[in-house]
Amino acid sequence: MKYPQHLVFGLDIGTRSIVGTVGYKERDKFNVVAQYVKEHDTRAMMDGQIHDISKVGDTITFVKQKLEEQIGRELTEVCIAAAGRVLRTVTVTAHYEFAEETIVTPEHIYSLDLLGVEKAHDEINANNETDINFYCVGYTVVKYYLNNYIMSNLENHKANKISAELIATFLPEEVVSGLNTAVGMADLEVANLTLEPIAAINVAIPQMYRMLNIALVDVGAGTSDISITKDGSIIAYGMIPHAGDELTELIAKNCLIDFKSAEKIKFNLSSKKKIITYKDIIGNSIKMPHSELQELVNPMIENITQEIAKKIIELNGGKSVSAVFVVGGGGKIKGFVESLSKYLNLPKERVALRGEEVLGDINFFQKEIKKDPLLVTPIGICLNFYDQKNNFIFVNFNGERVKLYNNNRLTIVDVAIQTGFPNEELFPRRGKELNYKINGKSRMVRGELGEAAIVTLNGLPVGINTLIEANDKIKIMGSTFGEDAKITIDKIPEFSNTIDILVEDKKIKCPQYAEVNGQIVSNYYSLQNNDEVVMRNYYTVAQILEFMDVEIDFNTEIFVNNKPADLDEKVYENFTINWTFKSSESYEKENVNEAVQSGQNHEENEVWKEDKLEQNEEIVNLNITVNKKAVTLKGKNKYVFVDIFDWIDFDLRNSKGREIVTLLNGEKTKYTQELHAADRVEIYWKE
Structure with missing residues (x-):
């Protein structure tokens, strides 16, 4: 084979033209075996961004074919660089600590770099107030630290902790996507993607010069990309959206010519021609003195260089740099470097075009190629492949590269x-x-x-x-969610199904019940979040009677564990319940006993009893209020509390496990309590 098996194909997709470079690295030299430049037929790109993907894709295909003819083999992978039209940069510091002192390997360093890039990406997202998704197109390590001390190379050192300060650069995903789509139309896969200022600085400012505070300005057609070095590292990247096209447009408008003709005139400004000849769109042949044309563009050159100087000072912490290297076609126009030196307050010799000087280690097989500032970025794109190839791969994840x-x-x-x-x-x-x-x-x-x-x-x-x-x-x-947690009352471990109670010497199995948030619920109630459950281990007498469907009246006397009890008495596991029916005579005696207990003396009780016996011979109507409604009790000579249920609509069998509340004149009462005229009664289920 004429060349080594692996050749690097670099593509500089510029606003004005596309430059294709194919070569390989041999020791410290890079050999360019083929190169081809093709200008866009239309303004398919503006300010470094692709506007017409199909047109750009066609031009890339044409350049690729021309290069394949030169090298005699097919090209399948390409290295590209993105312009910094909407560049975002973030400086972060990442740390990696070992469990014990460890020898640092390349893998540790890659992991550390990755932590920094992820941290930068998080910071970009946190401060992103737009709908734009940003894509990391490259990063540069400013400094490495070994156990908190600056170290130029961490590999093979023993460390407990390693750190990296790095600058990560981001562009909107649509910019990167447009580049990938355009090269894909030429049946090419992206082998490496970098940023144009990163590519340029790798050629224009070798590592040995980066101890100095130097700015590199890559003046293209649509943008001027800036990078700054200091103390051995690249410390900042930036961009302004002003470059050579603005000069071309100015010439086109003033000379009444098309854009391509204006481009030729702009390039002639860098020549020694005293008279520049062109034809305007009317067809007139015009001869213009070089000096007149120079006076036309000088104000625009002043504006562009002033903006570049401001950006350099901003990126450099508010002060000028020590020197500036200018690359790219836009910087070749006469007066550009002189104007830039003025606004940076630098001697003219400190601002210089870099072309042949920085391409000394580049060997061009095509002897007709002249080493020029235009070639710095295309060569840098190729060289960047060697710097990054062991660090980066591209994969397709859920449809995205x-x-x-x-x-x-x-x-x-x-x-x-x-x-x-x-x-x-x-x-x-x-x-x-x-x-x-x-x-x-x-x-x-x-x-x-x-x-x-x-x-x-x-x-x-x-x-x-x-x-x-x-x-x-x-x-x-993505994985799916399982079913939400659920549990019913009968599945709670504390639930024991039944409470066994002896009722009239028969074992009755009463189902256990629970209260949820104060309400009695069924055993099949499905718990809700933050429910409060009380598992009841007792029944009241009233609840047991309801469960057994037993009705009682005021003549019924109830015993729990052989002791008198009322309907509210609590009955637990293995308690006994019995009842007897009282005669009228015993009922009267009970009333007498209750009267005695109310505090009256013995003589008063005798008088009271005689009066009551006399009244037994008369039938009386008793007017009371029940739940704030007037009720008249009829047909008896006297009335007790339980008689009320004969005159109101209240179903004692509808308890649903609830306790009944009985109040007489605001006080709890028994069913056998005697009623008097104008008494106030309240009866309701306790919720």
Whole structure:
């Protein structure tokens, strides 16, 4: 073969033209074996951004074919660079601590860099007030630290902690997507993507010069990209949207010519011609003195260089730099470097075009190629491949092209983390948990597990820890939630099904019941979040009678564990309940006893009894209020509380496990309590 098996194909997709370069690195030299330049037929790109993807794709295809003819082989991969039209930069510091003192490996350094890039990405997202998604197109390490001390190279050192201060550069995803689509139309895969100022500085300012505070300005057609070095590192990147096209447009408007003709005149300004000849759109042949044309563009040159100077000072912490290197076609126009030196307050010799001087280690096989500032960025794009090839791979993740920092052990999980795919969607997710209290103690029920994520690699199902390679196609369908936690009363451990009670010497199994938030519920009630459950281990006498469908009247005397009891008496497991029916005579005696207990003396009780016996011979009507409604009791010579139920609409069998509340003149009362005229009665179920 004429050339080594692997050739690097670099493509500088500029606003005015596309430059294709093919070559290979041999020791410290880069050999350019083929190069081709093609100007856009239309203004398919403006200010460094693709406006007409199809047109740009056609031009890339044409350049690729011309290069393939020169080298005699097919090109399938390409290195490209993005312009900084809407560039965002973030400076961050990342740290990586070892459990014990460890020898630092390249993998540790890549991991540290990745932490920094992820941190920068988080910062971009946190401060992003737009709908634009930003894509990391490159990063530059400013300084490495070994155990908090600055170290130029961490590899093979022993460390407890390593750190990196780096600048990460971001562009909107649509800018990167447009570039990828355009090269894809030429049947090319992107092998490496960088930023134009990063590519340019790798050629224009070698590492040995970066101890100095130098600015590099790449003046293109649509943008002027800026990078600054200091103390051995690149400390800042920036851009202004002013460059050579503004001069071309000015010439076109004033000379009444088309854009391409204006471009030729602009280039002639850099020549020694005293008279510049052109034809305007009317067809007139015009001869214009070079000096007159120079006077026309000088104000625009002043404006552009003033803006560049302001940006340099801003990026350099509010002060000028020590020197400026200018590359790119836009900087070749006469008066540009002189004007820039003026606004930076630098001697003219400190601002210089860089072309042949920085391309000394570049060997061009095409002897007709002249080493020129125009070639700095295209060559830098190729060289950047060698700097980044062991660090980056591209994969397709859920339909999007993703750039990863490769440590030769990348898995699908790494891709998911890099792209911000939610970690919880990688693994089966539980439904919502259920929290409740049982007898005052907090308890929690977990939700069910859902389905695991569905992961495919190049169309085949795999696990999330599967290793990946460049250009793999990965798809992840997120895991699902399981069912939310649920539990019914009868499934609570404290629920014991029944309470056994002896009623009239027969064992009765009463179902246990629970109160939820103060309300009695069935055993099949499904608990809700934060419910408070009290599991009742007793029944009241009234509830047992209702459960057995037994009705009693005021002549019934109830005993619980052989002791007199009322309907509200609590009955627990294995308690006994019995009842007897009282005669009228015993009922009268009970009333007498109650009267005695009310505090009257013995003689008063005798008089009271005689009066009552006399009244027994008469039938009286008794007017009272029940639940604030007037009720008249009729047909008896005297009335007790239980008689009320014969005259009101109140179903004693409708308790549903609730206790009945009986109040007489605001006080709790018994069913046998005697009633008097104008008494106020309240009867209701306790909720």
